[in-house]
Amino acid sequence: MKDINLLHIVISLLGIMGMVSLNAVLVVWLERKTAGRMQFRHGPMEVGFHGILQTLADGIKLVSKQLVAPSHADTALFIMAPVVSLVPIFVAMMPIPFSATILAHETDTGLLLVIALGLLNTLGILLAGWGSDNKYGLLGGTRAVGQILAYKIPLLLTVLTIVILAGSFSLREIAMSQNGLWNAFMQPVAFLIYIVCIVLETNRSPFDMAEAESELVAGFHTEYSGMAFSMFFLAEYSYMFVAAALATVMFLGGWHGPILPAPIWFILKVYFLLFLMIWFRWTFPRVRIDQMLMMGWKVLLPISLINFLITAVVLAL
Amino acid sequence: MDNFIFKVYYLSFAIVLAQTVAGGVLAVAAKNLIHCFLGMVVALIGVAGLYYHLGSPFIALMQVMIYVGAVCVAIAFGLSLTRKAGEEGLKPLSPMAVVPVVLPAGMLAATLKGLSHLEKTGMPRKLDESIIGWQLLGNYLFPFEIISVLLTLAVIGALSVALIRRREKNGNI
Amino acid sequence: MITSYVHEIVRGTGSLLAGMKVTIKAMLSRTQTVQWPRQYLTLPQRFRGHIQLVPVESTGYPKCFACGNCARTCPSKCITVKGKKPEGAKKKSPTTFLLDFTKCSLCGLCVESCPVSALGFSKDYAMAGPSRQDFAEMDLLSSLASPFSTQASKEKDHG
Amino acid sequence: MEHGTFIAATTGPGVDPSIVADGFMMAALLTMGTLFAVVPLVLATLIAPRETSPKLGAIYECGMETYGRARDARFGVFYYLYALLFIVFEVDVLYLLPIVRIYRQGVGLTGFLEMLFFVAVLFLAVIYAWKKGVLKWEQEALSLR
Structure with missing residues (x-):
């Protein structure tokens, strides 16, 4: 358990x-580097070794930029949106097990x-779209909500499949249950669907x-500048990390792996x-919103169901 | 130590309660539909917090996922699709608005009065969520299956009402 | 119907994988861009930068004898040549050779019309200057040695 | 613990330690997250330039004069049908959560059949929508109003 230890809390x-x-x-560095290399470019090269400190330099620049709000914007929503988008990340990071012992805090319902917290990211996006009184912003916010309609149910169904196998909502126990065989090999279909769902969930291309x-x-x-703009990016990349960590725990056996220490495997x-x-x-071109909805309801949903x-009937017999 | 934990518990319970009430008031009183929506989200998350304090993190998370994740998403989507033009927002509250305030307040008072002679049993303990699963497959199997039938009928009804216009337009009623 | 549904999903997944193969190959292959100004490309032989005067190899003086063919041929009238005989020489030598690079279209007629091949293309592509004047009167003589060594040279600095 | 008792869960002295610990940790993380998000914003307002100009608050519309207001924009009501389907399906799938949690503890074939009935009835709604062309993109489908 579950002791409240001040040192542990501070470290976490x-x-x-x-x-x-x-x-x-x-991740920003990795993304820019990958983008560059895939287009036969170098990507950032100037700040630090192969541009590794480029993001920090950008961050310093962004802090020194003026925060501009449109004059007709709903100021309360406008300011709140990036904060709402970012804050839940910190709670969502709590139950993620980097190894059997390295985690901020274990809860029985971590998964x-x-x-549940992944939803608040979309709430932040929606508030941003509504608050900024911009047509592009409004369209973007509405589309983000539309995205939930497409991915949420297949995502939950794959999660159900994993919970059936592991018999627990605790991320640590789910990872522990895959000591031998990873779920990705036992449930390849669920794994593929989950990958598609996390790309949808984190609003990533395509x-x-x-x-x-x-x-x-x-x-x-569109209307955000400076630090408020970078908050959204921080949130996006952090949600990517959380979603990938969840996929690692659920399908790739968490921290299990030979030779290297457990946290290294997890991070890798x-x-x-x-x-x-x-x-x-x-690689992929952006899909249209109706294509996405159709894919969610006509492909991902039936297959995941x-x-x-099938998993349920095999386990029941 | 225990005493301290109680104090913290009551304090955080009070905070969550205040959040719920504030969200509810915002949802009812705000002029702007978006603010109403936001108030509703805040209130529903507050209710989840209350469930948490009453000893069931599982129900709290279900609350967040069902009410914020499904219901509010649908409402938000609906708001985006049908928002009214201009600043008019909502009409000012009519005198009839006291009814939904007085009625639940009376019910709450009656409940509290009914409970007042009961002994306090102590603080809530954590509920093991596996009990809920066994209950759904056991004692509450019928309501569980009825939920599915009910919701299916509801959505089929809603869809066919929504599709009437299209059929009229296409001329094959 | 169900077979076409499955077929479409399989085919779609296959096409996605094909696309991913293309990008990962691109990622692992050599980059095409160069980290200028740390690295330079070797320019091709026939690269056409602005024109420059070709020196006589032994003396370093310009080959040009200020016949003015280039200035007459230039469709944009962007070359100004003036010349006179240095003391004891048989041919003239240019005293002024100005190129208005803001008008030049790099057509190369001047280079072709030169009877002694005294003009060539430079390989200078990274040109920048604080004012338009820097390129409106480019002094092509400034990079060469001058046979009028006694006279005050009109050297100007160009970036 | 017996499977049939709710009451036992709500008696006894003291707050459950795991609830306190989880709650405390979550509150601490929320506080830190809020600070993490708000401090850079405040810092930015302090050190950033404070330019004022009437054009600064103009709505960004690719350099054109803004035409109309964003809140006057409308979308195809058609998409709301997806929302209807979603809300029902999502709620039902969430009801399966407590059941899959105990699935390996031996619900057996009866448990599976009970779940199958639950899901199958639900999927009828999707099949209905599919057949009726709700999940189809057509120009006529969009003109639902």
């Missing part, structure tokens, strides 16, 4: 804060907690209709999934 808070910041720096640059300028964050698997998402982004029922 600092660890999570560090993880959120470091992850953003790393549900992370899934499902980034909420910020489609070619049609909506920048979608929900998470970053492999993050790289996969970045790879998707620079059938997969769930």
